[in-house]
Amino acid sequence: MCGIAALQLRNPSLHPRMGSLLSSMLCQIVDRGPDSAGLAVYNTPGLVSPGISTLSLLGRDQGITTAALTAGVAALLPSDAVPAVQVVGDTTLVSAAVGTDLLVKAVTETLPAATVIGRGEHVAVMKSVGHPMEIAAEHGLEAMAGSQGLSHTRMATESAVTAGGSHPFSVADDLCLVHNGSFSNHATVRRELKREGVVFDSENDTEVGARYVASRLKQGDTLEEALVNLGKVLDGFYTLVVTTADSMAVVRDPIACKPAIIAETDDYVAMASEYRALAALPGISTARIFEPEPGKVYTWSL
Amino acid sequence: MVTLTAPETLGAVTAPDDDAAAPTVVDLADAPVRGLNQDLHHAVDGQSWTVANPGGKHSLAVGINADVTVTIDGHAGYYAAGMHQKGTVKVNGNAGVGLAENIMSGTVHVTGDASQSAAATGHGGLVVIDGNAGARCGISMKGVDIVVGGNIGHMSAFMAQAGRLVVCGDAGDALGDSIYEARIYVKGTVASLGADCIEKPLRDEHLAELAELLAAAGRTDNPADFSRYGSARNLYHFHVDNSTAY
Numbered sequence: 390m391c392g393i394a395a396l397q398l399r400n401p402s403l404h405p406r407m408g409s410l411l412s413s414m415l416c417q418i419v420d421r422g423p424d425s426a427g428l429a430v431y432n433t434p435g436l437v438s439p440g441i442s443t444l445s446l447l448g449r450d451q452g453i454t455t456a457a458l459t460a461g462v463a464a465l466l467p468s469d470a471v472p473a474v475q476v477v478g479d480t481t482l483v484s485a486a487v488g489t490d491l492l493v494k495a496v497t498e499t500l501p502a503a504t505v506i507g508r509g510e511h512v513a514v515m516k517s518v519g520h521p522m523e524i525a526a527e528h529g530l531e532a533m534a535g536s537q538g539l540s541h542t543r544m545a546t547e548s549a550v551t552a553g554g555s556h557p558f559s560v561a562d563d564l565c566l567v568h569n570g571s572f573s574n575h576a577t578v579r580r581e582l583k584r585e586g587v588v589f590d591s592e593n594d595t596e597v598g599a600r601y602v603a604s605r606l607k608q609g610d611t612l613e614e615a616l617v618n619l620g621k622v623l624d625g626f627y628t629l630v631v632t633t634a635d636s637m638a639v640v641r642d643p644i645a646c647k648p649a650i651i652a653e654t655d656d657y658v659a660m661a662s663e664y665r666a667l668a669a670l671p672g673i674s675t676a677r678i679f680e681p682e683p684g685k686v687y688t689w690s691l
Numbered sequence: 692m693v694t695l696t697a698p699e700t701l702g703a704v705t706a707p708d709d710d711a712a713a714p715t716v717v718d719l720a721d722a723p724v725r726g727l728n729q730d731l732h733h734a735v736d737g738q739s740w741t742v743a744n745p746g747g748k749h750s751l752a753v754g755i756n757a758d759v760t761v762t763i764d765g766h767a768g769y770y771a772a773g774m775h776q777k778g779t780v781k782v783n784g785n786a787g788v789g790l791a792e793n794i795m796s797g798t799v800h801v802t803g804d805a806s807q808s809a810a811a812t813g814h815g816g817l818v819v820i821d822g823n824a825g826a827r828c829g830i831s832m833k834g835v836d837i838v839v840g841g842n843i844g845h846m847s848a849f850m851a852q853a854g855r856l857v858v859c860g861d862a863g864d865a866l867g868d869s870i871y872e873a874r875i876y877v878k879g880t881v882a883s884l885g886a887d888c889i890e891k892p893l894r895d896e897h898l899a900e901l902a903e904l905l906a907a908a909g910r911t912d913n914p915a916d917f918s919r920y921g922s923a924r925n926l927y928h929f930h931v932d933n934s935t936a937y
Contacts, residue, residue, distance in 0.1 A: 417747075645826050645844070648788065648806070664766050664787060665747030678766075678785060680806060680825055683845065 391569040392418025392542040400656035408533030417666035422542030427516030427555040429565040431537035436513040445507030445514040446481040461499035478528030479517040509563030516555035541567040547594040558599035563634040568595040570626035636690040645683035652676040720744040838908035875920040
């Protein structure tokens, strides 16, 4: 069992409330996965800015000072890249005015042991082990603005309870994936992706799903096509939520053992594992509320 | 309608006068679910409750064993009205997974949709869902009557043993898979029938019981528009031709 809560805000006037709304949703899914948690927030001022790449690194302590990290990265980048490092909760964010690939290269050369858990111009990813509400508070979720937010509470089954095994998995620019369930043939698909040159960070089954989606998107699939293809290749139980810079998708496996419920209004689309996570959203009494059909891919774009 | 009820144990308790029976209002924005359920377990026939701000909380109004009326104004979470006997629970909204699980008697009515496994293993009573029901509706039903105004999901009435399932919309894949008995009536289309479930003729006695069930659910659908499905009874016994499969 895991818990998912995701929110896409269509009405910009709600953007300042993104963090508080997501926090109220997260609070209701703690019971579903109290061992670790993760968050992805999109277009949050202070964490990301347009035209600047931002990497999210696992952990607040990278073994060197932020000044040394900034200097180390700066030395490897063009002089106009102006890298900046900040620590938010248990996450280190590194930003610079260069492409994400180049920034990843500079950061991993400076910090060979660092784990990149998020990348892109729009997203910041934060994850840790412990009580989900404490993790959210530590990262200051309540006060964050943004266009989209994704949260996950984990009850680990397929791999260890570690921050690296927490969701979301963000393996391509601005792409995040969270999963309630388990993939049974992840080792096979992992081997196939490795043969194609894909590099993995963990032994987690969900990472395989995320890398598979990223690989399909790279080959030209739309988000919807990538998730249809995932259904053909990955076997197991799943409710997945995938977010990109400007879209959100939900899919359940055809057996549909794992729950999902969606509320849609003119102002937002919200998805959660259980209705109680949606109950406090504004205008919920008049929202269109439905459970996604088994095996059907739903997508919404901003 | 065949219903199984526990032996009457509250015979000595007198029910309150009808005109004194204003519903007790429980606001779950402030009060805990456990308190509501404990009060319901000590209820006597004729009492009524209104539950405000259910907020999708789980296990609302479970274990009722008296002829009481509970109205839940809003959406209920998992296992609402589970193990229900004798009374009436109405949810003015949607219900989550496992609505009226193992219902023995009485009535549970949801005005919106119900998630998967509604009325699972129900032994008796009536479950009415005005909207759609998710997958596995009536799974292992053992005597409950279920009337769904909309569609039902896949694997509904899986291993059904007794009771009636009425669907005024469409049914998903593998309807009535491995069904022992129970009668299924579907007005719309059936995506596919499960193993050993077949369409059967709709005779006068079936039209009569269907009319009764639709009326009990407050519906006006025409019984003649439905098709009947049930067990082909080919899975009751081990088939000797399969002995080489082991």
